[in-house]
Amino acid sequence: MAASTRDVLIRTGATTLAAAADFGNFWRFAGRTFRWLSVTLGSSRMWRLVIPECMEIGVRSLPVILITGSFVGMVLAVQAIEQFRAVGLEEQMGAVVNLSVVRELGPVLAGVMIAGRIGGALTAELGTMNVTEQIDALRSMGTDPIRYLVVPRFLACFLLTPILTLYCDLMGSLGGWFVSVGLSDVDSGPYWEFTRDAVDAFDLVSGLFKSFFFGGAIALISCFKGFHCRPGAEGVGQACTEAFVASFVSILVLDFFLAVFLQAVSNYVYGFRPLL
Amino acid sequence: MAEVRAQVQRDSGRAAVETAQIELRGVSKRFGSLEVLKQLSLRLERGKTTVVIGESGTGKSVLLKHIVVLLRPDEGEVYYRGERIDHLSEMELVRYRQRFGFLFQMGALFDSLTVAENVAFPLHEHTNKSSREIDAIVTEKLSMVGLDGLQSKRPAQISGGQRKRVALARAIALDPEVVLYDEPTTGLDPVRADVINELIRRLQRRIGVTGVVVTHDMTSAYKVGDRIVMLDKGRIIADGPPDDFRTTDDPRVRRFVDGRASPEDLSALDE
Secondary structure, eight states, rough: OOOHHHHHHHHHHHHHHHHHHHHHHHHHHHHHHHHHHHHHTTTTHHHHHHHHHHHHHHHGHHHHHHHHHHHHHHHHHHHHHHHHTTOGGGGGGHHHHHHHHHIIIHHHHHHHHHHHIIHHHHHHHHHHHHHHHHHHHHHTTTOIIIIIIIHHHHHHHHHHHHHHHHHHHHHHHHHHHHIIIIIEEEEEOHHHHHHHHHHOHHHHHHHHHHHHHHHHHHHHHHHHHHHHOHHHHHHHHHHHHEEEHHHHHHHHHHHHHHHHHHHHHHHHOOOOOOOO | HHHHHHHHHHHHHHHHHEEEEEEEEEEEEETTTTEEEEEEEEEEEETTTEEEOSSSSSSSHHHHHHHHTOOOOOOEEETTTEEOTSOOHHHHHHHHHTEEEEEEEOOOOOSHHHHHHHHHHHHHHHHOHHHHHHHHHHHHHHHHHTTTTTTOOGGGGGGGGHHHHHHHHTTTOOOOOOEEETTTTTTSOOHHHHHHHHHHHHHHHHHOOOOEEEEEHHHHHHHSSEEEEEEEETTTEEEEEEHHHOOOOOOOHHHHTTTTHHHHHHHHHHH
16 A cells, blocks of 8 residues: 555656656747747748748638638627527627627637647647657758747747637627628617727737737647657657647636736726626 | 887877867766666767667667767767867757768658758758859769759658668768768668768768768678777677678677577577
8 A cells, every 4th residue: 555655656756747847848948949039030031931831820721710710700699699689689799799709719719720720730740850850850950940940830820820810800700790680680780880889909909919829829839749749650649639738728828817917908098898 | 118108109199189070988878767878988080980880779879869969968978079069059069060961860851842952951051152053062962872863852752762862962962071871771772772882982082071870781881981889788899990890709799790690589589
């Protein structure tokens, strides 16, 4: 019994140490990425590497982001319309749907979709390069793999996640309008008037502000997992799963802390703002 | 007389230090509970080709990666031309690594680039040459490995042997002082393997490249090596010119050189 307790303690200790080392390594990795970013940001060679990543991360992600945004808006409207109609507030649907989409659902769901589509691809690509010694080959040629591989992907993700979020917001808004006005006979004029009264520029900017952090976190986590994956196809597969889970959790955690921060800023600037 | 002898020893010692391009002193490396290198010391002379042989898993590739500090020793030190390099940061190592070429076991070509882009990669990274000059160098290096004409192919479109030869062209693109070859002839047909052996010899003779070749192929080892070092369980068990290996009586070296399994190895088959 004593031996079994000792084994459990040893295993717990080893797992805790490994997790702490992993966490420390991640921040060292992030630190090196930011250092190279500061050195290479003005270089045209760096931007030549960023453009193909923008194509992959931005243009090729657009269809899935548009679909996600439109269905989020439609589902939100379907769920809410009966309740609002029951209390005679159906014309205020626009305020609720658009505020939810712009502040929360757009940035978070766009982030989750990017984590799934791009995060997994980044981890798989870099993980394969790692296990086939391509990353070692870069280092052996005097090229820092973080500068060459991570910084362009980080920049592309960081800059394009907010743009994709804008598209997600737009489609969410149109989806909500389609269900409310097109299928549920809410008047279009009051729908947009209440939206204009409720949704402030600050709401849109706060959603986009969050998405910069989500994009940066997805890129850093996915690249880190790719760089540190175990050998073999199984190692790469496991790294992809871990990258998605870690990116997803980090989006939710970041969302909470940024929501608290942005709410405090909103209260400071505008005071209390009633939703309805 | 004793003073003269001591002076001679001091002079020869100094000469050895001056000609040593790379030196590993007491290097140990462990992966988890597995100790791969054990207090290994090795001095590699400038302009010579040293061949490292040994059974699979004895630390040959790990040794190669320590020379260019892709792996850092747990204990011990690595010197390049008398300067300690194993403790330098990745940014500080860049200027040293430009002097090395590394042929990886599986080639390690960049999948997303064409053959020409792979060979041109170090030239774009570390020189200010024009595109025309780079193209000319790429053609020259690919011709040296017998692959001129494959410039526009992707690594996935060429055979394993061709990939290895493209990787060799990339390794020598910057005309490095030191080339590290990890199993350069594995996966090649005997004729092509001989071409690669001849290329290694010419690089050494014509431009004085210091070579370190990790191989299991004794034909290649005898052909390219000025010196052969045999590793066993992370330690050097034999070190000398190729002729010593041809005539050695050491049973462990003899078995490896002749390609004969030990009775213990064969007993595993009976079980």
